[in-house]
Amino acid sequence: MTVRVGVVGGGQLARMMIAPAVELGVEIRVLAEEPGMSAALAATAVGDYRDIETVRAFAKDVDVLTFDHEHVPQDVLRALIADGVAVHPGPDALQYAQDKLAMRRKVAELGLPQPDWAEVADAEALGAFLASHGSRAVVKTPRGGYDGKGVRVVGAATDADDWFAALAEDGRGGALLVEELVDFDRELAAQVARRPSGELVAYPVVETVQRGGVCAEVVAPAAGLAPEVAAEATRIATGVAHGVGVTGMLAVELFATASGRVLVNEFAMRPHNSGHWTQDGAVTSQFEQHLRAVLDLPLGDTAARAPWTVMINVLGGPVAGSLDERFAAAMAAHPDAKVHAYGKAPRPGRKVGHVNVSGSDLDAVRADAAAAASFFLD
């Protein structure tokens, strides 16, 4: 009696669940947005995840429904629950990954540290926040942002007028989120997995390096991190996971300040780019762990396999030579590098794969990973 997990969304996160599903003996089925996506090998349906009948038909034959992304609408999720489908993470948790204002309210309610923030409905309110926060701030659209989209640094009350206008137009009213511009030293990510039964395991805290609003590099564990700061990051992620009732993987992106404070930036309720290092660098990868968690199976060991693992994202762009040729060249020069390809056509700035390198000397590992990834970049 093979257990069946259904994944809504056919992107690379669904794709990277295929390998552990096969090894665990779990049947994986994917509802892809279109044919030929990253997770096409496991795609048993193609359709719109916003359409209840499409998702309902897909969910009918699976034991558990989970996600490649957090965009399935609440009404669809709640209709599935009403049908008796096991949905993990569930809508009560997912709302905080879908709406950044709801997230800020929840983090405040949980008493966990975060940047100063406010809900602002117009330029006047934004101006008031700016006036009390050094005349600079970050404005975010509560919904739909990712990889730096829907995020803007502002210095004047009128800098978000286009977004306010768009909100007014879409008729739902609504407001923007404004946050203080945190003077952080670096960015960390803390990942935990939580089962429906409540069992929770935490991964080593990592450092994420962003370039242009996109995760470029992850160092696991974060180098030179004071144990009490790592513990605080894990405490925050654990608090969020239990506090919102996440099932599956949770990644909490954090700002670490020079004074040792750790503040919640954002979170994601699924495998996350900050955890791709675990595929080769941890006993249990985040993709295997997510499957175990959503299936309510015992969770796996989160220990690192090596002192250091560095992950570098490969962004597609206009490059000379095909991706396959570059892949072969990277493999030839770096036999220890683990290149993970997403099966996506390259486009400028699009994540098409990543490289993991593990070892005992951080400088060597970083240099090796960067050199291997450089074959893909012009």
Next chain:
Amino acid sequence: MTVRVGVVGGGQLARMMIAPAVELGVEIRVLAEEPGMSAALAATAVGDYRDIETVRAFAKDVDVLTFDHEHVPQDVLRALIADGVAVHPGPDALQYAQDKLAMRRKVAELGLPQPDWAEVADAEALGAFLASHGSRAVVKTPRGGYDGKGVRVVGAATDADDWFAALAEDGRGGALLVEELVDFDRELAAQVARRPSGELVAYPVVETVQRGGVCAEVVAPAAGLAPEVAAEATRIATGVAHGVGVTGMLAVELFATASGRVLVNEFAMRPHNSGHWTQDGAVTSQFEQHLRAVLDLPLGDTAARAPWTVMINVLGGPVAGSLDERFAAAMAAHPDAKVHAYGKAPRPGRKVGHVNVSGSDLDAVRADAAAAASFFLD
């Protein structure tokens, strides 16, 4: 332009190529013997691998053809080559994995050490071999044996009369292989991968523990192995790979004697049970390596990720509780154990999965692996 690899055979070896194929960005297609086999997720065709038209139709849409097993007949392989299909390993190499007499002749020609052996066509010839080898020997059918089938220890000239009779009946004439009963200390396995271009890499030499003619446990690397014995095992495997022109993975099973000799027992031109430890214990798994080799891509690092990795096979039998329940119990008690399931219905003696455990203390690793596997055994 995604590279496509076609695998003939839908067993667990094909199944375990799926995970690295996905991560490498290689499209994998499987010709399965029947629906619902281990590698069903990647099965794009079902049919008889002995039928040239079936295999030809399957091979039409792939860039490289490789195998889950060595049983595709020579005439089928040669017809594919004539069609222009890239077949790896090719028929010239595969013949030595298909016919144990051809293998013994080839190893002799290559000047590599092996047990005394003879081709015997009748009881008289077998009697003569027994008389000069202490009255005990091992008789093998040259074709079709695996996991202890087609292998028999004999003490009398008439002990193989039924096999001689069967050979006479099948009309191909043919003879049996008889080998001296080697008084070995333990069994080793040496694995190498070789590309069509000739590049070759070797894995650490492992110890294999057989029970009832079936591989039960693998310790990687073989404990307390003298460096010169390990080097000799690797020299033999390298000599076989270049000597027969293998492309892909080659596993050479070896007898190690108390006096330090190493003798060729058998070999397999595909990923092999003795290399399942590499999935979690080596930088590049044998399944990834096989794909890289047959696609003529640069080979990966064969280094171990941990000082010790122990693999234990899970054999299905009449057990209390479902396989899923046992799996969950094993995971709960051993969060560091990596359980690999083959998606096969349990039957007595049938390999349905395996467990890998890695660590720095061999006794602890062996005990942990055995304890995790014990959940599956009565």
